[in-house]
Amino acid sequence: MATTSVTPAQHAGAFLQGPKKLLIDGEWVDAASGRTFETVDPGTGEVLATVAEGDAEDIDRAVKAARRAFEDGPWSRISPSERGRIVHRIGDLIAEHAEELAELETLDNGKPKAVALGADVALAADLFWYMAGWATKLKGGTITPSVPYLPGDSEFHAYTLREPLGVVGQVIPWNFPLLMAAWKLGPALATGNTVVLKPAEQTPLSALRLGELMLEAGVPAGVVNVVPGYGETAGARLAEHPDVDKIAFTGSTEVGKIIARAATGNLKRVTLELGGKSPNIVFDDADVDAAIAGAAQGIFFNQGEVCSAGSRLYVQESQFDRVVEGISSAAQSIKVGHGMEADTDMGPLVSQEQFDRVTHFLRLGAEEGAQHVTGGQAIDRPGYFVQPTVITGADAQHAIVREEVFGPVIAAMPFSDVDDLARQANDSHYGLAAGIWTRDISKAHRLAKRIKAGTVHINTYHVFGAELPFGGYKQSGWGREMGEEVLSNYLETKSVIVGL
Numbered sequence: 018m019a020t021t022s023v024t025p026a027q028h029a030g031a032f033l034q035g036p037k038k039l040l041i042d043g044e045w046v047d048a049a050s051g052r053t054f055e056t057v058d059p060g061t062g063e064v065l066a067t068v069a070e071g072d073a074e075d076i077d078r079a080v081k082a083a084r085r086a087f088e089d090g091p092w093s094r095i096s097p098s099e100r101g102r103i104v105h106r107i108g109d110l111i112a113e114h115a116e117e118l119a120e121l122e123t124l125d126n127g128k129p130k131a132v133a134l135g136a137d138v139a140l141a142a143d144l145f146w147y148m149a150g151w152a153t154k155l156k157g158g159t160i161t162p163s164v165p166y167l168p169g170d171s172e173f174h175a176y177t178l179r180e181p182l183g184v185v186g187q188v189i190p191w192n193f194p195l196l197m198a199a200w201k202l203g204p205a206l207a208t209g210n211t212v213v214l215k216p217a218e219q220t221p222l223s224a225l226r227l228g229e230l231m232l233e234a235g236v237p238a239g240v241v242n243v244v245p246g247y248g249e250t251a252g253a254r255l256a257e258h259p260d261v262d263k264i265a266f267t268g269s270t271e272v273g274k275i276i277a278r279a280a281t282g283n284l285k286r287v288t289l290e291l292g293g294k295s296p297n298i299v300f301d302d303a304d305v306d307a308a309i310a311g312a313a314q315g316i317f318f319n320q321g322e323v324c325s326a327g328s329r330l331y332v333q334e335s336q337f338d339r340v341v342e343g344i345s346s347a348a349q350s351i352k353v354g355h356g357m358e359a360d361t362d363m364g365p366l367v368s369q370e371q372f373d374r375v376t377h378f379l380r381l382g383a384e385e386g387a388q389h390v391t392g393g394q395a396i397d398r399p400g401y402f403v404q405p406t407v408i409t410g411a412d413a414q415h416a417i418v419r420e421e422v423f424g425p426v427i428a429a430m431p432f433s434d435v436d437d438l439a440r441q442a443n444d445s446h447y448g449l450a451a452g453i454w455t456r457d458i459s460k461a462h463r464l465a466k467r468i469k470a471g472t473v474h475i476n477t478y479h480v481f482g483a484e485l486p487f488g489g490y491k492q493s494g495w496g497r498e499m500g501e502e503v504l505s506n507y508l509e510t511k512s513v514i515v516g517l
């Protein structure tokens with residue numbers, strides 16, 4: 018297909034004009050080195066925009082600005098109510114610019130515009146609206162201490178304060194660029210922290226546009242700094258920076274471990290939302306058609322570039338052939354194309370590197386003896402397209418079953434009994450998500466308890482909401498994003514004791 022058939026961006030065109038800069042201390046500035054990098058439309062391979070390439074020196078400037086804004090700036094003195102209103106306005110502005118942000122996301126990441134609009138942008142706005150409400154609801158408690166080594170008539174009044182941590186570094190991935198920025202920024206701002214955000218080098222555009230919208234919403238200078246750049250330079254500096262109080266990371270388990278090590282210098286707080294290899298389980302008493310549709314959505318949504326994608330499909334023996342046939346025919350009916358085309362169901366992978374990774378796993382799967390029931394190949398056209406793929410004949414030792422592919426590739430495996438299934442489902446060093454399809458509610462809830470994963474879906478898949486904590490067991494991460502639970506990642510608790 019010729020690249021000229023791509024529907025032009027109706028709303029994002031203006032933002033794409035001219036080179037993009039770093040947001041530091043409320044100003045749009047060049048990188049100290051003067052260097053830039055190009056961001057590419059993965060649906061065509063063509064350059065979309067030139068972006069200032071932040072590195073360690075720019076991170077240092079941004080951290081200084083964030084420190085000043087935290088210690089001396091208006092952010093530390095602003096009332097919780099006003100802080101909440103600003104966070105709420107960010108959500109409003111995202112909703113007002115939904116079409117533009119969705120187009121930026123589609124052009125930079127590759128995903129279909131309908132997905133960008135319906136999932137990324139809608140969830141990002143909602144995340145800010147949800148977190149805005151917390152700004153006025155943070156509270157400590159009053160406590161009566163019993164102190165055995167003091168005289169019995171000693172009396173105290175004690176209470177706890179919940180205080181922001183200070184300067185927070187946030188490093189985010191390319192699969193949901195705007196939404197991951199929202200997951201990170203919403204709670205950090207609602208709790209009164211200041212931030213240096215490093216978007217992924219593959220997809221810096223929506224975070225930069227969000228930076229403009231945050232200034233428009235009234236976020237004071239220095240409170241949010243956005244510094245695109247590479248992981249090994251800008252990201253690494255943020256993780257090790259001695260004046261950063263916390264690092265929040267979403268990305269691969271491999272880089273998560275590097276970040277955790279880098280953070281030990283000043284023992285900054287660390288939260289990590291990492292990879293997954295999530296089991297999706299279909300029992301023979303399930304609504305099998307719904308399970309097939311759910312399993313297909315669980316792996317093919319967003320090109321499979323989802324950390325919680327249901328990439329291991331376990332099907333009870335008697336329904337195995339039917340489910341494999343169903344998901345294969347669902348895969349074949351997916352219209353793969355440029356994300357800006359209205360009828361596209363699945364876009365390209367984000368980059369050449371990701372394309373190489375996914376096609377490597379496809380080859381490896383075949384070498385290890387698994388069969389591609391459908392798909393299994395790259396698509397010969399400009400951009401980074403691969404076929405939605407269903408694999409059978411893989412076993413628990415195969416790389417395709419153990420390792421995160423991060424692409425539209427599902428391995429289907431039969432199982433016979435629940436105990437064996439639970440063992441197989443947990444046979445992974447990841448523990449991010451799982452799916453269970455059955456009409457037997459007792460079985461569903463019992464199994465949900467046995468599965469070691471941060472999110473378990475029953476008769477549905479890929480349900481995310483600002484209210485729902487999200488994160489991983491085992492090597493899928495530390496801590497939770499979203500919900501009330503995320504707030505504690507951004508707050509210290511202080512006990513204050515008064516002798517009466």
Ligand code: ADP
Pocket residue numbers: 188189190191215216217218246247248249251252253254256267268269270272273275276
């Ligand atoms: P992927 O392999 O899927 O691209 P990564 O985990 O490499 O995912 O990247 C996620 C984010 O982590 C990106 O913003 C990237 O720039 C950043 N990153 C990569 N390497 C490092 C590193 N050594 N230190 C800090 N951040 C990094």
